[in-house]
Amino acid sequence: MRIAVLSDIHGNLAALDAVLADIRRRGADRIVDLGDLLSGPLQVSETADRLIALALPTIAGNHERQVLNDAFERxxxxxxxxxxxxxxxxRDWLRSLPPTLRLNDDVLMVHGTPRSDLECFLETIDAHGMRAATPAEVGERAGAADARVILCGHTHVPRSLRLDDGRLIVNPGSVGLQAYSDERPHPHKVENGSPQARYAIVERGGDGDWNAHQFAVDYDWNAAAALALRNGRPDWARALATGYV
Structure with missing residues (x-):
């Protein structure tokens, strides 16, 4: 079984279409989406229409929750x-998305961790910024989740880690945004260092073991950056064009 994993599209339709084309070329039995679908200064409505038509197994990220529930001024x-x-x-489609989803006996989909859409799984943010989480930290966040594979997003960092108990935690990175900065819970920045769209394929072999493969896909990121700039977001324009804040 080969499962293509998307996350954190953030309304970047050009990146999404490039990733979908790459998946068709490589082949996958299923495609799943881990949330943070639309928020950003790009093609929000168009991206929603594309995803609705695809009808992928999809969960809500923190941005879906915020868009649906937060006061506009906040x-x-x-x-x-x-x-x-x-x-x-x-909006009705966004409301229909679950916060987590058990895809099958082996695979659990979450946005952050099984307990929170805002918690980082494979990274730790502290007063010094963001770093790779230790296996002990990842294991504590995985808790008692009995899936052999836990798919997570949120941080935009493509990374995977296999725990001592055999569970594989996979973040496919972000389809739509390769750098950003944030002040919560401490000031930090994410910089993947190139503008390619990211996704992953997780694959179960004949022996039943799962493995993850990360991919970076070219698309017209300069056009995406220009759109962000026209919509008043020079921070996004630089991130989209370079992979740096």
Whole structure:
């Protein structure tokens, strides 16, 4: 079984289409999506229409929750842009998405960790910034989840780690945004260092073991950056064009 894993599209339709084309070329039995679908200064409504038509197994990320539930004046710029763009039918679709999903006996889909859509799984954020989490930290966050594979997103960092008990934790990285900075829970930044769209394929071999493969895909990131700039987000424009904050 080969499962293509998408996360953190953030309304970047050009990156999404490039990733879908790459998946068709490589082949996959299923495609799944780990949330943070639309928020950002790009093609919000168009991306929603593409995803609705695909009908992929999809969960909500923290940005879906925020767009649906937070007061407009408390939202960040990316969520406010999404709220202004989505139609009522697209909002209904967002409301239908679960926060986690058990894809099959082996695979669990979460956005952050099994207990929170805001908690980082494979990274730790402290007063010094963001670093790779230790196996002990990852194991504590995995808790008692009995899946052999736990798919997570949220941090935009492509990474995987196999725990001593055999569970494989996989973050496919972000389809749509390769760098950002945030002040919560401590000031930190994410920089993947190149603008390619990211996704992963997790594959179960004949022996029953699962493995992860990470991919980076070219697309017209300069056009995406130009759109972000036209929509008043020079921070996104630089991140999209370079992979750096």
């Amino acid at each position: 939202m960040g710029e990316s969520d406010r842009h999404a709220v202004a763009q989505i139609r009522p039918d697209q």
